[in-house]
Amino acid sequence: MDAATITTWMNEIAGAVRAERDYLIQLDAAIGDGDHGINMTRGFDAVVRALAQEEDGTPGKLLTLAGKTLVSSVGGASGPLWGSALRRGGRALGDAPTFDDEKLVEALEAALASVVDLGAAVLGDKTMVDALQPAVTTLRREVDAGTVLPVSLRRAAEAAEVGMRATIPLQARKGRASYLGERSVGHQDPGATSTALIVRALERTVAGSQ
């Protein structure tokens, strides 16, 4: 995997959040303020534009740039959370022109750690952590077991989607949905939903290149 993997992944995410924009808005309107689809689309469109202007960056540099772009263009909670996550992931990839399966897992572990540090959310709080953490844990386990990467990523994406659906019966304890108290129960978390899209986009990126 190399710089093109990162660029393709970001393009895939931009396409996915644009396609699901109205669905994310609808989920967010139920328990938040209805702007999640708009913010994620604005952010990843900006990332695609920023990466298109970057001629010859390393994968780490591109992922860091993607994170910085999100911080500067999204706002809300998603901007700092995903922005810091991708920056930390980019730093974990280092300066090498390519990266292997192990490095990819390390980058995603760093991204998860960043989200948990900044957002102070844990599993079960009805946030993006509910999708991201199972995805990263699954990916780590599969890669350590020697599973080929496309299969590992498919299982990680499935774990993210299971975690995403598991947010439905939860009462939110972090983020804007927490203001609703018990009324947040019965709705799927928009942040966990976009997170599952982001993991699924990575799976497609890697599957398409191998």
Added chain:
Amino acid sequence: MAMRKFLNDPEQLVKEALVGVELAHSDLLRFDRENQLLISKSAPRQGKVALISGGGSGHEPLHGGFVGVGMLDAACAGEVFTSPVPDQMLAATKAVDGGAGVVHIVKNYTGDVLNFKMAADEAADEGIKVEAVVMDDDVAVQDSLYTAGRRGVGATVLAEKIAGAAAERGDDLAAVAGLVRHVNERARSFGIALSSCTPPASGKPIFDLPEGEMEVGIGIHGEPGRRRAPLGTASEIAELMVEAVISDLKPASGANLLVFLNGMGGTPQIELYLMFAEVEARLSKAGYKTTRSLVGSYITSLEMAGASLTVLELSDATTALWDAPVNTPALRWGV
């Protein structure tokens, strides 16, 4: 159904509105288009502590309407209901710092807190003294280790005025930030919605409110409240708001109060005055003295119908700071 809004392109609404603010109030402030900031014409002033705030747009006149003299030095405008980004807050901090430090007044929403935190860290790296204070006065939300905590709502307006006056008279950074904290500690708010609102970018009302019902315990982003209830009379609703605020604030007996009856954007002033009378009667019956008041739409949720009540327990010091001159687009007296 088409939105009944004055729009050209929803994506340009915030910028286009800020152009209007600058044109209407060019004596007081200027619009930094690149960073989407409103900056006081009098900033930076050497030796004066500067105050900035910011947040999503759609709450007008908050925050840009409070930029001028005796209140905020700059306001960062995000997209509608979306926190601004750290680049904006950093640019605002640098634009207004007069060497005495900058107070960040942050409403307690996850996004606002995270973005302001990133900006404060970067400002500190560049050698600017920043004190951030997070406002969380909304009693509708339970505060515990297991929630995002209470929201920052009406008390933000009062904190910006009172701390702004303290900065104006020359208080240092710790004192100005301390006053923001004091106002936050001695004020509580509670809001009721009679309708939803429609963010221009999505074009749909955030929630559906059937006739004859109200949302109880709302914030300022059109989000549903804690519960839904049958629409009561003004008197019943006032009772609900006063009870929620006073039971949590627990003012000293016979305390002097600043009573702020705020409209959410779609409720006419005549109804706000009616509600104020209902609220004042209850507070007075409970032995409190409403020595200062503010009635009007100052922290809004687009065109939402509804109102919020904020009560601040006053001291002689905060009363004097409230009375001090202020000259901004939305609050102006003593000048």
